Amino acid sequence: MKYESQRVAWYFFATCMLLFSLQIVYGFIMGFAHAGHDVLHEWIPFHTARATHTNLLVMWLLAGFMGAAYFIVPEEADRELYWPKLAYVQWAALVIVGVTAVIGFHFGWWEGRKFLEIPRPLDYLVVVDVLAFVINIGMTIWKGRRVTTTSSVLFFGLLMAAVLYLPGMIPTDNQTMDSYWRWWVVHLWVEGVWELIMGGILSYLLIKLTGMDREIVEKWLYVIVGLTFLSGILGTGHHYYFIGTPRYWLMIGGIFSALEPLAFLGMAMYAITIARRGGRQHPNRTALAWTVGCGVISFVGAGFLGFAHTIPQVNLYTHGTLVTAMHGHMAFWGAYAMLVLAIIAYATPALTGRRLHDRPAATFAFWTSNIGMIAMTLALAVAGVTQVVLERRVGMEFLDVQREIEMHFWGLIMAAALFTLGIGAYIWNFVQHGWPKGELEGGEGQPRQEIAKQPASDDAAAVPAE
Amino acid sequence: MLSKSAARAFFVGGTALCSLAFIGLTVDTIGRIPAQTHEENLTPAVIRGKNLWDESNCMGCHTLLGEGAYYAPELTRVYERRGPEFIAAMLRDPAAMYPGARRMEQYDFTDEEIADLVAFLAWVNEMDLNGFPAPPTLASAAAPSASSTSPVASGAGRPRVFEQMCVACHAIDGRGGSVGPALDGVADRVEPDFFERWLRDPAAVRPGTAMPRLPLSDAQLAELVAFLSQQHTEGAE
Secondary structure (H helix, E strand, O other), rough: OOOOHHHHHHHHHHHHHHHHHHHHHHHHHHHHHHHOOOOOOOOHHHHHHHHHHHHHHHHHHHHHHHHHHHHHHOOOHHHEEEEEEEEHHHHHHHHHHHHHHHHHHOOOOOOOOOOOOOOOHHHHHHHHHOOOOOOHHHHHHOOOOOOHHHHHHHHHHHHHHHHHHHHHHHHOOHHHHHHHHHHHHHHHHHHHHHHHHHHHHHHHHHHHHHOOOOOHHHHHHHHHHHHHHHHHHOOOOOOOOOOOOOOOHHHHHHHHHHHHHHHHHHHHHHHHHHHHOOOOOOOOOOHHHHHHHHHHHHHHHHHHHHHHHHHHHHHHHHOOOOHHHHHHHHHHHHHHHHHHHHHHHHHHHHHHHOOOOOOHHHHHHHHHHHHHHHHHHHHHHHHHHHHHHHHHOOOOOOHHHHOHHHHHHHHHHHHHHHHHHHHHHHHHHHHHOOOOOOOOOOOOOOOOHHHHHOOOOOOOOEEEOO | OOHHHHHHHHHHHHHHHHHHHHHHHHHHHHHHHHOOOHHHHHHHHHHOOOOOHHHHHHHHHOOOOOOEEEEOOOOOOOHHHHHHHHHHHHHHHHHHHOOOOOOOOOOOOOOOHHHHHHHHHHHOOOOOOOOOOOOOOOOOOOOHHHHOOOOHHHHHHOOOHHHOOOHOOOOOOOEOOOOOOOOOHHHHOOOOOOHHHHHHOOOHHHHOOOOOOOOHHHHHHHHHHHHHHHHOOHHHO
């Protein structure tokens, strides 16, 4: 850590840990309900648990992105945040809006639109809050000593994420139009601009962790985010197959969705190649594991499973079944949850000044949570495919099919228990690091926050690739 | 070897091109949606129904147009599948319709609100969805009963109300729900006048039964009684 104002990132990361824990609790409520034990029905009916589970995910990922930006951008721009105090106010506002929304869900204060359940008055507060964040980051880059590709890509991603929140607020009475605009937000976020944020954060982590030449890392960053948009924008079409939109979307969505794995494959190869070729052995191996893992699991979850599910002929039968939940879990985990956990694993030792990243708990967290998530995905896959065959192909009644697949949800619950164990270890490691009281390392021209043995800053220590 | 500026040009150019194409297609789609979704039938009742759909977060358990959660049935074609009476009865008292099964929230809708929701589902039912939901292509293979090969048993001879309401819980010829007993040969097992008494008020015949009192008109009742009275097993005929 080089700048005082980077400390604010820790508060965002701590918020992530808290919201993530809560998200898992609500996941268990839904898992047990699916397994036939909807014991909390009177207090937390399924749709409340569902809205809370997905919105907590969105909130903690956004908090993670914001924390990451507050940590990364000062170093990339070589200056303090433009308005350090505004960052703390913006953090507090985010927490207040988030907590209000989650409590509101338990009293039926919501919009009932998947992933965008937050009620309208809070939507406006979200927009104001995100604007404050984006302007602060933008000013920091603008007034900084240097403008790097990494920080520009990150900023452009964050800005577009804020702008693309707006189509979800267009009023309409037609359910089809409602869905149409909702996917402008949800799809263009997760398979569009969030991947810019992902690319920016990954590129920062790879430069720092491997010492690879910045020029090379950033050149390939352009190629990957280029591929993302080339496939992802028109790939939105895979949400427009069967909702009352023209038939041509079947072809457009099918073709461009088939290209989407390329972007994720690029992301995975980018992370693996750079990690192997980079010369520097940064001691924080845990952060590197999360970084490379993010590239690999996002390819499997978002790229491969997404591809299998969005072929129009397949989607005709899998649309609106648990197959979507199967793909969704691993995609969000690989692409975004692991990304945020990677930057937290990297930043926490620097922020707190306590280097506990090599503790057994940190390694245990990485492997256990990943094995747990893969097992969860498999359980949902079996449940989903069985549902598709029995309900969509054979024509059995919905509830009869659900009884048939109840046992797979016990499998899901066991896998989720393993996952929770891993995340518990991660959070324990985070808590052990303590408060963000790390000392600022080095002054101008001095070694940066890297370990003292490192000869110099990231660019000077760069190892050419060829 | 690719230079950084070429990589940047690829990113900026590709993104601009795809964004423009996407915006163009969006404009075209918005022009076509009114016809494809029969927007002319968006009555005030349908719009009130849509608002209720959102406020109640129905998507938190059900899917509509295949979108939502996967805890409760797909409702895109529910109007055709179950009919307005069944939907209204379900919304009035979900626990009574599927006793002991997965629970739906008791909403306490007014009669007018229920009518609005039914109107909304009727409107959705008419949309052109490019072939979704697909008919279950393996359905005939999975009903091995010999009688299911005859045209009558494939549903053609059954009253519409039977296909909409009764099969939600009861199976016949190996198809239908498993909440209540299968109805094959049911006429052999009960007195001839049983069906009418039973359908008018199940609880009066057997106190504590899980069978709900269905909202049937006299014509529908007569149709069902006639149909059920013919359900003899083949050997007994």
